[in-house]
Amino acid sequence: MEIKKVGVLGAGIMGAGIAQVSVQAGYSVVLIDVVPEIANKARKTLNKAWAKALEKGKVSAENVADYNARLICGTDINEFRDVDIVIEAIVENIDFKKKVHKQLGELCKAETILATNTSALSITEIAAATNRSDKVLGMHFFNPVPVMKLVEVIPGVVTTDDTAQTVIQLAEKMGKEPVLAKESPGFIVNRILVPYMNEAANVFYEGIASAEEIDKAMKLGAGMPMGPLALADMVGIDIVLAVCEFFYKEFADSKYRPSLAFRQKVRAGHLGKKTGKGFYNYM
Ligand code: 3HC
Numbered sequence: 001m002e003i004k005k006v007g008v009l010g011a012g013i014m015g016a017g018i019a020q021v022s023v024q025a026g027y028s029v030v031l032i033d034v035v036p037e038i039a040n041k042a043r044k045t046l047n048k049a050w051a052k053a054l055e056k057g058k059v060s061a062e063n064v065a066d067y068n069a070r071l072i073c074g075t076d077i078n079e080f081r082d083v084d085i086v087i088e089a090i091v092e093n094i095d096f097k098k099k100v101h102k103q104l105g106e107l108c109k110a111e112t113i114l115a116t117n118t119s120a121l122s123i124t125e126i127a128a129a130t131n132r133s134d135k136v137l138g139m140h141f142f143n144p145v146p147v148m149k150l151v152e153v154i155p156g157v158v159t160t161d162d163t164a165q166t167v168i169q170l171a172e173k174m175g176k177e178p179v180l181a182k183e184s185p186g187f188i189v190n191r192i193l194v195p196y197m198n199e200a201a202n203v204f205y206e207g208i209a210s211a212e213e214i215d216k217a218m219k220l221g222a223g224m225p226m227g228p229l230a231l232a233d234m235v236g237i238d239i240v241l242a243v244c245e246f247f248y249k250e251f252a253d254s255k256y257r258p259s260l261a262f263r264q265k266v267r268a269g270h271l272g273k274k275t276g277k278g279f280y281n282y283m
Contacts, residue, residue: 001111001166004028007083009100011042011073013236013274014117015089017145020046021069022087025174030072030079043073049146085170087116087139092242097121098129099217103197105130113163115139118244120194121188123156134160139167140187141176143235149217151176152187186243194243197235200228201259211279228281233272237265237279 006022008015011033019031019042033039050067053059059067072079073086080086086104090096097116104114116126127136151171155164161179164180170179181187186194200214209217215227232240244258265271265278272278 001084001113001162003084003113003166005030005083005172006279007032007080007086007108008086009033009077009080009086009104010090010117011038011219012089013143014141015087016042016045016087016143017143018087018117018141019071019073020049021174021176022148023071025239026070028070028072030074030083032077032079034075034077036075038104039073039075043071046071046073048137058136064259069263077103077107080104080112082109083112085113085115085167085271087115087117089141092119092121092239094121097126101126101136102129102131111135113137113166115167119143119190119239120246122185123154123159123183127156127158133158135163137167138183138187139171140189142189149175149177150189151178152181152189153178154181154187156183162270185247190243190245194247197232197240197243198256198259198262201232203263204229205261205264205279232262233278233280233282236274237262238271241266 005028006021007030009032011031012038015031019029022029028181031042040213048065054061054064082196086108088100090100097118097254101114114130116138117140118138123136123138127133130136133156137159140152140154142148142150143264153164153167153171168178203214204211211229215230218224218227244262247256248258269275270277273282276283
């Protein structure tokens, strides 16, 4: 199956980034968020990114006009009726995801693939809630989406090879490097990266070093592009905590116990960059 029109549901940091790379790859894109302010903010973010690219001479004014002409940004989920794939990037909650994918299955044409950008949740469970479990899979992007080259492709237990191959080709056309992973909590990257961020939060909570010192240590001592606490701020501490909670429940292993530092930050509403405060202050 050839993908021509891409739908993206959820216009937060990830959804906006996925819409951006899809438009840049030549697809017609429908980006929907049920919250009008979030949809408007995403449109502004993309315009800003393209204005910056224009300034740097990476794209022409014609390219930007073409991008805008191929992007619909709104709040009406019915716009997905004729898309070939929906990439869902809503809140990391299994009940919401199941509800939304069931709704998408009822709304979209029979061939439409339903992809979820879940960080860790079960693809099979989401797929089972739909009328097309063979066409549901994980398509996991990394933050910041326009920069990070990887896309994890995760088939559920009944996803067809055709569906997986179509999505692998889509990721390649977006300029990404797809890696196929079996369904398991956190797949490859988050299974390894999230416990690392969690341990950094524990080191912080125990007062062993400040956030700046922890991040400096991991950058200069382990060659990381950014420190683990700055990374948690960038990803969103609520998201990192949700993944930790899921691992802890799913594996029933104390090594995945979420750091109390994450819990405290989330309770305070200090979710990282998106709220202006996390381990660092961005205001
Ligand atoms: N959005 C778009 N573009 C961005 C960006 C952003 N948020 N941040 C940086 N960039 C671009 C810059 O514009 C610049 O582009 P240019 O070369 O065209 O000028 C390029 O990236 C490099 O930026 P900088 O020189 O300012 O900064 P760095 O070289 O330090 O790179 C970084 C920034 C790419 C964020 C780098 O620090 C990095 O790779 N950090 C680790 C990111 C990471 O691990 N992401 C995965 C998170 S886990 C995840 O997303 C999964 C989820 O399920 C939890």
